[in-house]
Amino acid sequence: MNSTVATGTEEKTWGGxxxxxxxxxxKMMMWFFIVSDALTFSAFLAAYGFSRFKFVNEWPIADxxxxxxxxxxxxxxxxxxxxxMTFVLIMSSVTMVLAVDxxxxxxxxxxxxxxxxxxxxxxxxxxxxxxxxxxxxxxDYGAVQTKGGNILQFGKNVTEDGVEKFKRVSIEDLAIxxxxxxxxxxxxxxxxxxxxxxxxxxxVNEIYAGLVANxxxxxxxxxxxxxxxxxxxxxxESLKQIKENGKLVVKGANLQVNEYGTSLFADFFFFITGFxxxxxxxxxxxxxxxxxxxxLGTYERRGSYEMVxxxxxxxxxxxxxxxxxxxxxxxx
Amino acid sequence: xxxxxxLEIFRGLVKFKSNTSKIWGVLxxxxxxxxxxxxxxxxxxxxxxxxxxxxxxxxxxxTLGNIILSPFVYMKPLNxxxxxxxxxxxxxxxxxxxxxxDETGSFRKMIVWTGVFLICYLAFILLQEGGYxxxxxxxxxxxxxxxx
Numbered sequence: 021m022n023s024t025v026a027t028g029t030e031e032k033t034w035g036g037x038x039x040x041x042x043x044x045x046x047k048m049m050m051w052f053f054i055v056s057d058a059l060t061f062s063a064f065l066a067a068y069g070f071s072r073f074k075f076v077n078e079w080p081i082a083d084x085x086x087x088x089x090x091x092x093x094x095x096x097x098x099x100x101x102x103x104x105m106t107f108v109l110i111m112s113s114v115t116m117v118l119a120v121d122x123x124x125x126x127x128x129x130x131x132x133x134x135x136x137x138x139x140x141x142x143x144x145x146x147x148x149x150x151x152x153x154x155x156x157x158x159x160d161y162g163a164v165q166t167k168g169g170n171i172l173q174f175g176k177n178v179t180e181d182g183v184e185k186f187k188r189v190s191i192e193d194l195a196i197x198x199x200x201x202x203x204x205x206x207x208x209x210x211x212x213x214x215x216x217x218x219x220x221x222x223x224v225n226e227i228y229a230g231l232v233a234n235x236x237x238x239x240x241x242x243x244x245x246x247x248x249x250x251x252x253x254x255x256x257e258s259l260k261q262i263k264e265n266g267k268l269v270v271k272g273a274n275l276q277v278n279e280y281g282t283s284l285f286a287d288f289f290f291f292i293t294g295f296x297x298x299x300x301x302x303x304x305x306x307x308x309x310x311x312x313x314x315x316l317g318t319y320e321r322r323g324s325y326e327m328v329x330x331x332x333x334x335x336x337x338x339x340x341x342x343x344x345x346x347x348x349x350x351x352x
Numbered sequence: 353x354x355x356x357x358x359l360e361i362f363r364g365l366v367k368f369k370s371n372t373s374k375i376w377g378v379l380x381x382x383x384x385x386x387x388x389x390x391x392x393x394x395x396x397x398x399x400x401x402x403x404x405x406x407x408x409x410x411x412x413x414x415t416l417g418n419i420i421l422s423p424f425v426y427m428k429p430l431n432x433x434x435x436x437x438x439x440x441x442x443x444x445x446x447x448x449x450x451x452x453x454d455e456t457g458s459f460r461k462m463i464v465w466t467g468v469f470l471i472c473y474l475a476f477i478l479l480q481e482g483g484y485x486x487x488x489x490x491x492x493x494x495x496x497x498x499x500x
Contacts, residue, residue: 032400041456041459042456043459054463057465059471062474062475063365063474064403065477066471066477066478066479069475070481070485071491073483073485073486074486077490083393083394100390103390104478106386110386115378116449117375117449118372121372167500170498177484223451232371246400265500329451332450334452336446336449337450340442340446340450343445344439344442346389347437352431352436
């Protein structure tokens with residue numbers, strides 16, 4: 021953006037209005053912000069790598085966790101939805117860069133349309149992420165946590181299309197209700213005791229009774245074998261593990277515990293995708309502000325659409341980060 | 353406002369007529385890369401699931417070889433492919449969508465080299481430490497028991 025105030029010192033090196041490296045002040049500072057923000061994200065991802073290396077032989081397999089697609093209930097479709105989200109974000113990056121391009125040619129109508137499409141793309145992405153979170157928190161099959169904090173999952177060997185494979189069994193199908201389970205404390209039945217967090221859906225005893233009754237159900241531990249599959253215990257070992265070590269029935273995920281595996285997995289999922297989603301959200305807000313400025317003709321009067329370019333840099337950066345999150349969280 | 357755009361990608365192999373067509377071209381390229389990633393991620397071909405080189409055994413030069421070739425010695429080829437494809441995607445997003453290709457060379461280096469250096473440093477230190485902590489937990493003389 022050219023300075024509109026004439027101070028009479030523009031010609032001198034330090035007089036202001038200069039563009040070192042042929043980049044305007046705002047654009048350069050946006051780049052420096054992006055570099056520092058990239059370091060924040062890489063710190064998150066490197067910390068994720070640290071924790072994963074620490075538990076490298078028992079880390080959850082992302083393909084088994086993220087298998088849901090909206091409207092296709094009950095089907096296991098790993099990666100499809102995340103791939104869709106990635107495509108939406110890349111697409112909205114494209115409309116953004118088209119808006120910048122139209123801005124260079126001072127075409128207000130096109131900038132308006134492309135900015136609008138970018139905002140829509142961002143909104144779809146944030147909505148998808150919210151759905152992804154909800155599904156992740158809701159959980160899938162449930163599991164039992166041991167005293168040592170390890171997760172035990174259930175399943176049985178079934179033959180489908182001539183191939184024998186391990187199919188997960190959910191705790192709802194397994195548990196046999198037992199009458200005298202503990203009821204949740206609330207404020208009305210206690211003098212000192214105020215209230216407690218929600219109780220797990222089932223007790224370990226109910227799960228154990230179900231496991232005894234269903235003779236083909238086996239327990240799967242978190243440990244990975246040399247082929248990268250989770251270890252499945254024998255029938256006797258399954259019963260023994262649940263009876264002796266089972267402590268808590270887990271369904272879904274929160275910051276303390278999750279049914280997919282080590283608690284750090286859910287923690288990093290919430291922090292990394294949450295931090296990224298927050299960036300997308302603020303990017304959408306910035307885009308909306310710029311969109312209205314475009315509509316009102318602010319940049320037309322200013323004679324330059326460079327603000328669109330600056331906010332575009334931020335938007336592309338959000339896309340750039342997602343490319344890495346996608347790889348390190350969902351693929352690798 | 354005249355803006356100069358460099359319109360060729362793949363080191364001049366493909367040259368576009370206008371900036372708009374370059375944008376669509378890059379989109380097609382990024383989409384293809386993403387589709388390759390997703391297909392590989394779903395099917396996980398067996399040939400990519402085991403390392404192609406086993407760690408060298410022996411003296412100093414074996415250790416040195418393991419360090420230099422560590423991506424091939426310790427990493428599954430599939431993961432290596434994913435990381436390389438990701439970096440390729442990141443390159444085209446930064447160079448063509450964020451217009452780094454059109455910036456002054458020194459400005460571009462200022463941004464990219466700083467970030468790449470610090471991120472590599474951070475990743476190396478944390479991953480190295482994570483591997484060490486794994487050994488502490490799972491070594492033969494470890495005093496920590498977590499499976500009970």
